[in-house]
Each structure stands twice: as structure tokens, then as C-alpha cells.
Amino acid sequence: MSDARxxxxxxxxxxxxxxxxxxxxxxxxxxxxxxxxxAPLAIALPSSIDxxxxxxxxxxxxxxxxxxxxxxxxxxxxxxxxxxELVLSLERMNRVLDFDAxxxxxxxxxxxxxxxxxxxxxxxxxxxxxxxAARGSCSIGGNIATNAGGIRVIRYGNTREWIVGLKVxxxxxxxxxxxxxxxxNSSGYDFRQLMIGxxxxxxxxxxxxxxxxxxxxxxxxMLLALPHMDALMQVFALFRARLTLQAFEFFTxxxxxxxxxxxxxxxxxxxxxxxxxTEFDAVDERAQDAALAAFEHALEQGWVSDxxxxxxxxxxxxxxxxxxxxxxxxxxxRPYKNDVSVRISAVPAFLxxxxxxxxxxxxxxxxxxxGHIGDGNLHINVLRPDGMSEETFxxxxxxxxxxxxxxxxxxxxxxxxxxxxxxxxxxxLESTRSAAEIALMQGVRxxxxxxxxxxxxxxxxxx
Numbered sequence: 001m002s003d004a005r006x007x008x009x010x011x012x013x014x015x016x017x018x019x020x021x022x023x024x025x026x027x028x029x030x031x032x033x034x035x036x037x038x039a040p041l042a043i044a045l046p047s048s049i050d051x052x053x054x055x056x057x058x059x060x061x062x063x064x065x066x067x068x069x070x071x072x073x074x075x076x077x078x079x080x081x082x083x084x085e086l087v088l089s090l091e092r093m094n095r096v097l098d099f100d101a102x103x104x105x106x107x108x109x110x111x112x113x114x115x116x117x118x119x120x121x122x123x124x125x126x127x128x129x130x131x132x133a134a135r136g137s138c139s140i141g142g143n144i145a146t147n148a149g150g151i152r153v154i155r156y157g158n159t160r161e162w163i164v165g166l167k168v169x170x171x172x173x174x175x176x177x178x179x180x181x182x183x184x185n186s187s188g189y190d191f192r193q194l195m196i197g198x199x200x201x202x203x204x205x206x207x208x209x210x211x212x213x214x215x216x217x218x219x220x221x222m223l224l225a226l227p228h229m230d231a232l233m234q235v236f237a238l239f240r241a242r243l244t245l246q247a248f249e250f251f252t253x254x255x256x257x258x259x260x261x262x263x264x265x266x267x268x269x270x271x272x273x274x275x276x277x278t279e280f281d282a283v284d285e286r287a288q289d290a291a292l293a294a295f296e297h298a299l300e301q302g303w304v305s306d307x308x309x310x311x312x313x314x315x316x317x318x319x320x321x322x323x324x325x326x327x328x329x330x331x332x333x334r335p336y337k338n339d340v341s342v343r344i345s346a347v348p349a350f351l352x353x354x355x356x357x358x359x360x361x362x363x364x365x366x367x368x369x370x371g372h373i374g375d376g377n378l379h380i381n382v383l384r385p386d387g388m389s390e391e392t393f394x395x396x397x398x399x400x401x402x403x404x405x406x407x408x409x410x411x412x413x414x415x416x417x418x419x420x421x422x423x424x425x426x427x428x429l430e431s432t433r434s435a436a437e438i439a440l441m442q443g444v445r446x447x448x449x450x451x452x453x454x455x456x457x458x459x460x461x462x463x
Contacts, residue, residue: 005062006042013054017092019043028089029067029081031074033424034334035394040067040081047092049167049175049206055088056204057173059453066453068200070111070142073134075337076416077423078146078199078458085456088204090141096120097207105164105181107209110141117210126212129156133324141205147197149418151324154374155216155246158418160196165209168195170202171449181209194444199420200455202448219246220282220291221316224298224307225272226250229355231303232274232373233348238303240374242294244281249323251275251370256322258368262329264321268306276373277323279316326370326381335368335381336397337424340408341417344376350411354378357407361400377417380404398427405431421459429460 006018019028020042029038041064046052059066065085072079081087093109099120100107106120106128114135121128130143132150142148144166149158156162165181168191178192179185195203226232232250239245253273260266268275282288291309298304310316342350358367358380365385371378382400384393405415405428415421415428429438442460446452 003041005064008062009044009055009058012058013046013051015047016051016055017045017047019045028069028072028087031072031077031079032331033075033077033080033422036077036080036082036423038081039084040087041084043069043087043089045089045092049169052088052090052169052204052206053173053175055086056169056171056453059086060172060451063451064453065456066204067455068141068145068204070139070145071113071134071137072142073138074142074146074419074422075339076146076420076425078420078455079142080423083457090139090204090206093206094139099124100181103181104212105209106212107165107207108140109207110139110144110205112140114138114140114143121212122215124212125215127215128162128210128212129216130159130162133327140208140210144196144205144208145198145200146418146420149372149375149377151247151249151372153372153377154248156213160193162211163192163196163208164211166192166195166205167207168203168205171451171454175206176203197420199422199459201445201459202454204454216246217281217283219279220288221277221279221310221319222291222295222307223267223310223319223322224276224278224295225268225270225305226274226276226303227272227305229274229351230348231298232276232351234301234303235276235298236373238298239278239280239294242290243287245374246279246281248276248278248372248374249370250277250373251323251326252368254366254368255326255370258329259322259325262325264325264329265318267308267319267322270306272305275322277319279320323370326368330368330381330383333383335383336394337382337419338380338401338404338415339377339417339419340380340404340413340415341375341377342408342411342413344374346411346413347373347376350407350413351378353407353411354380354404357400357403361396361403365396376413401425401428408432423458426459426461 026038028043029040067081067085069087069089090111094111098107166178168176366383368381409431414432
């Protein structure tokens with residue numbers, strides 16, 4: 001191995017798999033943003049906690065930055081390695097380690113894919129309820145690093161609600177065992193929660209104990225067509241009051257066009273500006289009647305123009321595809337993404353201000369937006385027009401993001417709901433966090449990673 005630093009690492013860890021081929025560097029050095037040219041030093045694929053610790057100790061001695069890497073499905077540049085970093089991929093640490101029937105927990109390695117976790121939980125008659133469209137490729141370690149949410153937050157909350165224990169290698173190579181699966185633990189600071197959402201800047205998750213729960217009762221899926229934006233919150237309030245919701249997701253007509261072009265099937269005839277996919281408990285005929293009554297009331301009020309209820313699992317999957325297929329249908333266009341949130345009560349006012357801002361600032365640019373209306377999270381996808389250079393497009397989008405960040409600040413919102421800050425949003429962190437908070441966050445980072453080797457440049461500008 002020509003690089004003396006990598007040769008030293010190989011001598012220390014002769015069984016460590018190291019990749020240095022150009023194609024491998026490109027593959028592992030980027031995430032779904034595709035905005036930065038990957039330029040990592042190498043890719044390390046450890047298979048044990050001991051190897052992760054040894055790599056971090058080596059990085060400190062050699063002053064080499066480390067970029068932790070999971071499924072690299074992130075949309076904020078958090079897993080990008082563009083400046084000679086060592087990518088530490090956890091994909092080989094992908095096993096289920098233990099199931100505890102009494103505690104109803106599943107202990108897993110960080111590289112395990114979310115869908116595999118779902119399957120393992122189901123094999124024991126339980127579920128791990130965090131779920132989103134990237135379930136087949138995202139990893140648990142990455143979900144923890146960004147406190148991922150998804151389509152069922154309204155029922156189950158974010159990732160942090162389901163992590164009862166972590167093992168983490170911090171910046172000096174020390175291994176911390178956090179919370180140990182306890183339900184109650186008031187013995188000082190909860191570093192487990194601090195690690196969740198820290199984007200690999202405080203430590204590298206090497207093991208996680210996940211809380212499982214009972215499967216939900218039988219449910220039904222309904223697709224609704226809405227005549228105007230104000231109806232979104234009116235229908236949500238109605239359905240939340242009358243039904244037990246598992247999910248409540250919306251998308252626009254532009255989003256539907258892209259999903260249909262990508263192979264999905266139209267479920268409602270006609271064209272409408274807004275759509276909602278909702279799933280709700282339907283344990284008996286009474287619950288089903290309540291859903292039908294809620295729909296009829298919304299129809300009478302003019303909040304809904306049309307709708308359809310799935311009559312089979314296949315139809316439910318087809319309706320969900322209209323929402324879950326949006327990101328995949330846009331992927332080839334490499335959209336510029338905003339992932340924002342406000343309090344649910346602030347959604348109506350924010351939606352109007354946001355829509356006016358986007359219409360004014362993007363008059364000739366297509367904007368596709370959708371989101372988790374039940375938890376105040378909106379995803380905005382801006383599509384680069386043919387003939388516009390990448391540089392001009394990014395500059396325009398960043399100008400609009402600054403305006404959007406100011407709008408969010410006025411509404412008490414966040415520039416990142418569930419994708420993290422990474423590289424993409426670090427310039428806008430101050431719209432969500434005060435100067436005092438940011439200073440304390442930087443101080444915490446210094447404590448856990450004194451030499452700054454873990455994912456430098458992410459979250460905070462300049463470090």
C-alpha cells in the first residue's frame with residue numbers, strides 16, 4: 001500500500017478491509033445529495049467494535065478525519081467525504097445480536113438495514129415502528145445519527161423514542177455504554193439522547209438496543225383529493241378527532257405527476273391540487289363507519305373533492321406508493337431539497353407564507369413538495385430546469401433557502417426536520433438555534449471529540 005498512513009493502519013489491523021480503488025472511493029464518499037465530488041483517503045470496513053476503536057485511535061495519532069458511513073441515503077451531505085477523510089463504513093457490522101422477549105428489545109449492529117430490523121421484529125410477533133420509504137437501503141446507525149422520523153411519527157414518534165441503549169465509540173477511541181436498556185434511569189446526563197441526532201460528530205454508534213412494540217390493529221388506507229391548501233389542516237383536524245391515525249401524509253399535483261410517470265397507477269380520476277394518504281385503525285365495523293362518516297362530513301364541508309378507501313392489501317400498497325414513490329421518482333433530477341418543520345398549530349400560516357415565497361422566487365422553476373402534515377414536517381424539492389447550470393441553480397436555491405430560514409425563524413420552526421444539518425444546511429443553523437445554543441453545542445463536541453476527527457465540517461461551519 002503506497003500511502004504510509006494506510007500501511008500503518010493495515011499493520012495494526014491486518015484483518016481490516018480497506019478499499020482504495022477510484023470507483024469504490026466515489027461510491028462510499030458521497031450520499032444522495034450528489035453535490036460534492038467525493039475524494040476520501042480510503043474506505044475502512046470494520047467488522048468489530050475493537051476495530052472501530054483502533055481506527056479512531058489511529059486517526060487521532062495521524063490527524064486523519066473520519067466520516068462515519070451507513071446506507072448513505074442522507075440528503076444533507078452528512079456522509080460526504082470530499083477532503084481526504086477516511087470513510088468508516090459500518091455496512092459489515094449488520095447483524096442482529098440479541099432478542100429479549102421479556103424486555104421486548106432487539107439489539108443490533110449499526111449497519112443493519114431498517115427493513116431487516118422490521119423483519120426481525122415481525123419474526124417475534126412484534127414491530128419496530130419507525131418507517132419510511134428508504135427502509136430497504138438506510139441503516140439503523142444512520143437513522144440514529146439523524147433521529148430519523150418518517151411516515152408514522154404521528155403515531156409512534158421519531159427514532160429517539162425507540163432507542164433504549166447504545167454503544168458508542170467517541171472521538172478519543174473510548175467505548176461508552178449508554179443507558180443499558182433501562183426504562184427508568186435518572187442517574188445524571190443521558191448521553192444516549194445526546195448521541196441521537198448528532199450526525200456522527202460526537203461518536204460512532206457501534207451497537208443499538210431497540211424497543212419493540214405490539215403490531216398495530218387492523219387498519220385501512222384512504223386517499224383523498226382536496227380542492228385547496230387550507231383544506232389540509234381542516235381535514236387533518238377532523239380525522240384526528242374522529243379516528244385513531246397511524247399516518248397522515250400529503251402531496252401536491254406536481255408530485256403525483258412525477259410518481260405516475262414513474263409507473264404508479266392513478267387512483268382518483270380528475271386533477272386536484274392536493275392529495276392526502278391517511279392510514280387509521282379499523283378494528284371493527286364501528287371504526288370503519290366512523291371513517292366513512294368523517295369522509296362524508298369533509299365532502300359536505302367542501303374540504304374534500306373525492307376519495308377512495310383501499311379494499312385489499314394490494315390496493316393499500318398502491319395508494320401508499322403514490323406518496324412513498326415521490327423521492328424515487330425525482331431522484332434522476334437531483335433536486336435541491338429543503339426539509340423543514342413548524343409546530344402543527346403554525347402549519348396553516350407557514351404554508352401560506354412559504355407558498356407565496358416559492359412562487360415569487362421560483363417563477364420558472366418547478367417545485368415539488370409533500371410532507372408529514374400531522375407532525376408539521378414539509379419536504380420541498382426544487383428541480384433544475386434544462387439549460388440552467390448547476391452553479392446558477394444552487395446559488396438561486398441557496399438564496400431562497402436563506403429567505404425560507406428567515407420565514408421559519410419567524411414561525412419558530414426548524415431548517416432541518418429529520419435529515420440533519422450536514423454540509424447543506426450548516427449556514428442556516430442560526431435560524432433554528434441561538435448563538436448561545438450553538439456555542440454550547442460546539443463545546444459539547446469538543447468534549448466528546450477533542451481532536452476534531454469525527455465528521456469535521458458537518459453541522460457547524462468551520463469545524
